[in-house]
Amino acid sequence: MSNSVSALNGASATGFATVRDMGLQGMITLRGDLSAAAIKNAVKTAAGGDMPSAGHISLSDAGSAAWMSPDELLIVVPYADADAKLAEITKGMGDAHHMAVNVSDARCMFAVSGDDALVREALAKLMPVDLSPAAFKIGQFRRSRMAQVPAAVWMADTGEARIVCFRSVAQYVFDLLKGATAPGSEVRYMAR
Amino acid sequence: MSTRLANGGRLLDKGRKIDFTFNGKRMRGFEGDTIASALLANDQMMVGRSFKYHRPRGVVASGAEEPNGLVGMGTGADFEPNQRVTTTELFDGLTCTSQNHWPSLDFDVGAINTKLSRFLPAGFYYKMFIYPRPFWKHVYEPIIRKSAGLGRAPDQRDTDTYEHFYAFCDVLVIGGGVAGLQAARAAGATGAKVLLIEQTAHWGGRAPVDGGTVGGQPVDKFVDEIVAELAAMDNVTMRNRTMGAGVYDHGYALGYERVGDHQPAAKGPRHRLWRIRAAQIVTATGAIERPLSFAGNDIPGVMLASAVRDYVVDFGVSIGDRTVVVTNNDDAYRTAITLKKNGLDVPAILDARVPTQDSPLMAEAKGLGIRVLMGHGVSSVQGGKRVTGVGVCSQAGEGAVLEEIACDAVAMSGGWSPVVHLWSHCGGKLIWDEATAAFRPDVDNAPTGAKGEAFVTPAGAANGALSLGNVLSDATSAGAAAAKAAGHTGDAVAVPEVENIDEARMAPVWMMPQGAGVKKRQKAWLDYQNDVKVSDIQLAAQEGYESVEHAKRYTTLGMATDQGKLSNINGLAILSDALGQPIPQTGTTTFRPPYTPISMASITGEARDERFMPIRQTPMYDWHVENGAFFEPVGQWRRPYTYQKSGETIEQAVSREVKATRASLGMLDASTLGKLVVKGKDAGKFLDMLYTNMMSTLKPGRCRYGLMCSENGFLIDDGVVARIDDDTFLCHTTTGGAESIHGHMEEWLQTEWWDWDVYVANLTEQYAQIAVVGPRARETLEKLTGDDISGEALPFMAWKDITLGGIAARAYRISFSGELSYEIAVKASEGRALWDALLAAGQPANITVYGTEALHIMRAEKGFIMMGDETDGTVIPQDLGLNWAISKKKDDYIGKRAQARSHMTDPTRWKLVGLETVDGGVLPDGAYATAEGKNANGQRETQGRVTSTYHSPTLERGIAMGLVLNGPDRMGEVLEFPRLDGTVMRAKIVDPVFFDKDGEKQNV
Secondary structure, X not given: OOOOOOOOOOOEEEOOOEEEEOOOEEEEEEEEOOOOHHHHHHHHHHHOOOOOOOOEEEEOOOOEEEXXXXXXXXXXXXXXXXXXXXXXXXXXXXXXXXXXXEOHHHEEEEEEXXXXXXXXXXXXXOOOOOOOOOOOOOOEEEEEEEOOEEEEEEEEEOOEEEEEEEHHHXXXXXXXXXXXXXXXXXXXXXXX | OOEEOOOOOOOOEEEXXXXXXXXXXXXXXXXXXXXXXXXXXOOOOEEEEOOXXXXXXXXXXXXXXXXOOEEEEOOHHHOEEEEEOOOOEOOOOEEEEEOOOOXXXXXXXXXXXXXXXXXXXXXHHHHHOOOOOOHHXXXXXXXXXXXXXXXXXXXXXXXXXXXXXXXXXXXXXXXXXXXXXXXXXXXXXOOOOEEEEOOOOOOEOOHHHHOOEEOOEEHHHXXXXXXXHHHOOOOEEEEOOEEEEEEEHHHEXXXXXXXXXXXXXXXXXXXXXXXXXXXXXXXXXXXXXXXXXXXXXOOOOEEEHHHHHHHHHHHOEEOOOEEEEEEOOOHHHHHHHHHHHOOOEOOOEEEOOOOOOOOHHHHHHHHOOOOEEEOEEEEEEEEOOOEEEEEEEEOOOOXXXXXXXXXXXXXXXXXXXXOOHHHHHOOOOEEEEOOOOEEEEOOOOOOEOOOOOEOEEEOHHHHOOOOHHHHHHHXXXXXXXXXXXXXXXXXXXXXXXXXXXXXXXXXXXXXXXXXXXXXXXXXXXXXXXXXXXXXXXXXXXXXXXXXXXXXXXXXXXXXXXXOXXXXXXXXXXXXXXXXXXXXXHHXXXXXXXXXXXXXXXXXXOOOOHHHOOOOEOOOOHHHHHXXXXXXXXXXXXXXXXXXXXXXXXXXXXXXXXXXXXXXXXXXXXXXXXXXXXXXXXXXXXXXXXXXXXXXXXXXXXXXXEEEEEOOOOOEEEEEEEEEEEOOEXXXXXXXXXXXXXXXXXXXXXXHOOOOOOOEEEEOHHXXXXXXXXXXXXXXXXXXXXXXXXXXXXXXXXXXXXXXXXXXXXXXXXXXXXXXXXXXXXXXXXXXXXXXXHHHHHOHHHOOEEOOHHHHHHHHHHOOOOOOOOOOOXXXXXXXXXXXXXXXXXXXXXXXXXXXXXXXXXXXXXOEEEEEEEOOOOOOOOOOEEEEEEEOOOOOEEEEEEEEEEEEEOOXXXXXXXXXXXXXXXXXXXXXEEEOOOOOEEEEEEEOOOOOOOOOOOOOO
């Protein structure tokens, strides 16, 4: 573990909202028939929550499970637990057709925190998504793009956004978020 | 002269003086001024020279339609050309310069063109510069470019920032005049989420200037109230300084917000491009006054009547002491009345109409003692750089001067054209309104959305409703209708009560006087910015340019930066007249976004400098940067091409890397290689379809090289497949192919073999992959592991999970160099740690990190093909002698059927061979081998081409691969390759494997 470093090694920047590299996160891609009992149980065991509905993320203390597509979930757990959780899932799924792979190192997670409306506005400079509080509530999960790269976003709490992108573009995404939160560039469309 | 009046200027804060310079001259204005109003207050009427004839030009308008007042603003990194003076707010320290003149604005050499104007008719450039063709690029183009053009391009990088913003709403209202405000109020009352945008800094549009009473109080009070009301509504957002730039499919609209233009010292972006998704759009974009076409209508001091009024009321600026008003409608009377009430002289109103009785505005003007000449017009304007008088004539005649009136300003009005641009951008149709002689939106043919529903509603003057009462009632219903269409049916608002003032019907006047002779028509401007006159359009019609789109391009009418906002209707009326057909039959040119020019930087948004494009970085990227990597782009990755040491050339560095690797030990960052996991009970069957060879027979723990073809049989990717367990394969792809092959696999799984139990995941970035290559690779790895990696335990084309330096790793014994080679995959987060450990462990073996060029050379020495070199989308595996990798046992694979087509089995397809230059030199990449004779196009026949070519440091000579006609059957033959310098290189056809043909080095 001591050898493991996230792409940006915990970098942060503060403008009208704060951008932070969340460091290494355990992430498991789980593909299968999302209506099957085995996969629901696997989600419960691994992430501690219920199966998320389409476009949502189920958040719990143990981890979270995000709906990626009609046959794919993203399970988020502590980095150190990822391999063990993966083994558990694989065991739990048994012979059911599925795929479970550790993608922790292929990804990067950022937090953007601050005033709820300003956090949403910063992201809305980069993502073609209606991120207004009425349209994007805590528990919703959206795969989209951030400027020129794929990214997924959800609100972990009021004023706490999470972004997942590919590891190789971590620096680009960090620079984007830093620019989008530059002091003086508040849009004040959602914030009044 | 134009000057600041003692009173008036409703938009000014006269307590705040602002200093600025124009052409280096210090001037003073007030907060609230535009550059135009401030220049006029300083008697700076002339603002530029025209495009073609370099005629003196002054401000004509007061808004976005201004054609003449374009200046270069700022200096150095802040410089920006073509800034419109009528829409640019004044700020302290502003500097601006006029454009398109030499040596000075007052004295301009190019003005000689105006004397030569009869030699510069419509289509002059096309006629003059068509022959001889070789002159186009080096003679004509530089001349034309020098003489044409408006502002010059900035010569320094822009230091401001720009951004995009994605906004979503139910109803977008474009335009913050009384129509937009009322539409927003009506939409907002229903509970809909409303975004109201206005291009200027002020709300209410021109209603406060035009006057009138709403609900028993002056209209400006009404504006104040409605602005306050909207500002207090949570579901309504108001943005001024934000122009509706374009309307597109699916309710998408662009808003151009000038955040920092008026406060350049403030933090934050200069411009923000709003990318708006609206369920419904209301275009409350107002109307633009048309000029009249009389001789000398471009002389500084001739201005739109509405603009003259705006400058008095909004900015307290008089354009002249004596203003002649010339009109074909009642609205211009408001200008005369306003001037008179402000103590300025109006010697006459020349009204082209002959009404039977006075309208209320006519009566009011006459009551103020203004002389009104009905049935009269301007014969010609006198003056050069400034109006000195007008010759009065009968509108019905040919222009005989009845009387001369001395004046220093002319206020003209040819009627009003609704601003239909945004309505039209996405397909809204127009109808011709006889009463106002203007095109207005055909509301039954609106832009439609995905379900065929209208998604744009015009409101107010933009919909042809020109009186205040009609504007407000139209806007009320437009706002409510848009909200309803967006699914909101809340409260309705009442139409405010308006005291209506009857106006006499306008009369269309396209030429003044009606019988103007050619000399007058050559001085009657339609398009001020591009110098197009009435005579030019008539000439174009005579020469057969009947389509309005053709006439536009031939004459350049409406093609300047103002896009014909003033000239459009007048021009097509002249064209219709010349063609003898009604105006609706001629139609309009196409309205395209943006409404007025927007900055290129706002379109770019954040995508500049470090955010220009994503650069994908491997976990070892920082090491590469610190160690002299010379990068090359591979897809979005940056891969080290080579690592230069001090004093080394690129070639020397590459050579060193190859030699060290072959002699002892090399190391490569191979992390960018695509890694796709394919899992499921049908995974083997699936891969048998995707690859040309058999993958299902591969044993767990083993690796196999495979080729992938498109449906058309062409080679699209290659790589090594490792079988992880019975159900799981790991497919390596090329660096550039990872995403596309992943997509290729998903497409087949989702559309064709949806019932097969297979899942695919792209794990490219999960792993850092390091190639450890060379005779001393094994002994180096053994220092870091206790696992058995001997030739028996981990043979060639096998893989094994091992622990290296305490890190869990998977070692693939595969080779792209012909050397003993291991590709080590570890979790990306531990990649750098392993890299450092390997560097340390390899020191005794002189470990040498190598880049992509050394990789390419070593594979070429071994005769291995490279996607993108040996393949170009037209090459099949059989061309490359890869028949051994095409299974004959399989019933099918993607591309199999295509490869059976006659052209694919043609024995004359060029085939891969090695090429060894006779003199040991290096063949040029892509060079063709010539054959005897010429083809049907008179070109030399060819018989082959170079696909890869390098200097081999190992063999110390040039080596190459190429595709050659009957190549494999012609070993030893010498081919000729002409070079660009005219010399010819000779190369012998040889086996493509140049080095270690038996593979003894990799199989140890």
